[in-house]
Amino acid sequence: MNHVLRRKIFILSIMAVVAGLLIYGFLPKTRDVDIVFVTRGPLQVTIEEEGRTRLKDRFTISAPTAGYLQRIHAKVGDNVQQGQIVAVLEPLQSQALDPRSHAAARAAVSAAEAALKAAVEREKVAAADAAYLDQRRERLKALYDKGSIARDQFDQIHAEAQKARALQLSSAAEVHRAGSELEQARVALRNFSAVRSQGNAVAVSSPVNGAVFRIYHESEGAVNIGAPLMDLGDPKNLEVRVEVLSSDAVKIRQGTHVLFKRWGNDEPLTGSVRLVEPAGFTKISSLGVEEQRVLVIVDITSPPEQWSVLGDGFRMEAHFTIWEDDNVLQIPASALFRAGKDWAVFVEHGGKARKRVIEIGQRNGLTAQIISGLKENEKVIAYPDDTISEGTKIRQRK
């Protein structure tokens, strides 16, 4: 072959190789991405909130009368039977006298003694009167019998004598009264503080079978009427109270299925909403924002053996299922990104990324329901970042 031609071919081929290598070097890189499939399956949308267990029925034992409570020996957690005596109240002790009251009481005793003396003397007066009138009546009776005086005179003296007799009896009774008043005054002076009478004690018994949950007043001492003494309840009868935002509470209704997590065991518990209270209340949130909350009461529907270790006031994380479907076309929510006002994903097609606008329905934190735009088993980029755009070459990361 002609040398010139051969050389030209040789030079051209080297140039072609070099150019080819350069072009290869400058080609856009194939990006490694995570590719996921569009699948069909169950999807749940939940509301999560922290809740607390509480006794369904809580019985607060309070003092029926004011009295002196004997020491409560029961401890929190003890079992009680219905009718078992749980607290004993003795009558209150008398108050001790301060110096002024003591002086007043002593003066009262003196006054009462004087009153007694006066009553005794008054009785003597009445007795003397009665005796005299009796004698006069006798004398006049004798005269009346002889016919010396008129009937009227005799009746007059008879009545007076009776009056005098009645006055005497009345005075005698006054003496008794004065004596009792003296006794009353003397009693007021006496010190009763060291005396405790066991008799007349009031016993309070438990209305239910259950356990003691809280003791308000453990030591012996005087209690007011109505003072709470202890809380009783049935530890098997627990419900969960959850404070839910009012805007979430409207999505929850009676019978909503609930899952309890993070209560201490890995095994989640199931529950069912019993009541969404109709009244909301204001509360400051953990972030310092004022919110309206509503109380939702949930019954635990798992078998009791699973949660027998739970007590009153234990924390649970409640997940309310507000939307659920078994056969939903879905993709991981991380694949979604905004394209203007719409949602879009990157579909893997022929080794390249293709942007597609889609419509989504329900979504929870991890997954989104697809209404339109994607078919089952299509491949989608899970975490599209800034380096991916329409037509970028992609491949599954190993």
Added chain:
Amino acid sequence: METYRFPFFHYILHPQVIMAVVVISVAAALSGTMHSLWNAARQTPAEAMRPEAPVKYRVSLIEKTGIGRWLSQPSRIIFRNIERKPVKTVLAIIGIATACATMICSGFFRDCIDYMVHIQFVLSQKEDMTVSFVEPTSYRAVYELKRMEGISSGEAFRSVPVRMKFGHRSYKTVINGIQPDSHLNILLDNNLKSIPIPSSGILLTDYLGEILGVKAGDLLTVEALEGSRAVRQVPVVAMAKQYLGVMGYMNLEALNRLINEGDAISGAYLVTDETHREKLFQLFVQMPRVAEIVVRQNEIRSIYEIMAKAMLFFMFIATVMACSIAFGVVYNSARISLAERSRELSSLRVLGYTRGEIAYILLGELGFITLVAIPLGFIIGYWICAYVAHALTTDLYRIPMIIELKTYAQAALVVIVSAVISGCIVRHKLNNLDLVEVLKTRE
């Protein structure tokens, strides 16, 4: 976005630097030329005036190995010439390789920042926004955040400043407690596979493991610097590969248990809907409990903005340097060859070789040198970058040894273009060679 803003910024050029520059440049130039200059100066005028002795021709490699049979005559001339002046050839190759290596170094910075950002902000962190609280807050705050309009999902985290001790070494850093099934903060091992968070035990950044001298299985002493100030021991489970920062990672619950605190969190990672992002940002700014809001996109953008300015300028300088070196070496080589062999080349012209053929003889040699120098330049560049990556390892960041294909291609392109341009200039000179004048030179 400005990072630094100094009231005045004086650039002081120390005289030592100028001295060093002068000394090195002069020394390099002299070491290359001293031998020849000395010999030339030493020659007596009579000797110097004599025509140059013919070059010693002998059987060269291409004859011995038999390759010569496949090569055309001009090609054989090229290879024989290369073999005859090995030092010059090698130095030219090294020179051009250095130009290539310079370009690779500048591209390396861009590549490694891309890679670091990719690992940290795309593979590891997948949240859109990170919200941190003023002080440790109840776990309930996460529910509140997840429910806000525009937030698609969220995960809580706890960040506790600690002092880690192992033997006589200690280091003050932070332990991040994250949720065990976390989708938003993923720890990667050396093969970039995700490491699951252990239920107890701690994961450390690989560099932190080096600093403390711990490996998987050792028992690390941890002293909390907030809250209960508990001092505890915790087993090291694995090392995570990270390029930015050094810290420890634990299960959120395990961390809280370790420092004797209930369910407290320091903040949350959030995934947000783009259309609500601005509104959410404003909302968070108003919230009394929120101390810090970090948007991942903005973090990436700031890194690039800060780096970009420095990097672009550096790349510009490097490109200018590489071009000058490549151009200089090739052009000088060619020009000197032309001056040295103009008589031979003119003789060949007289013998009947075309202009194209003698151009091929001269430029083919240079082309061969360039094409050999480029792969060598890749290797030298790689070594330099590896050394830089190793030398700049700090606890603040580590540099990954990543060079993209594009960087190599760019370096090769710059060198090739410089060589081609200088080659064209030499060709132009060659074409206008005055044969008569050259041939008049006395042999």
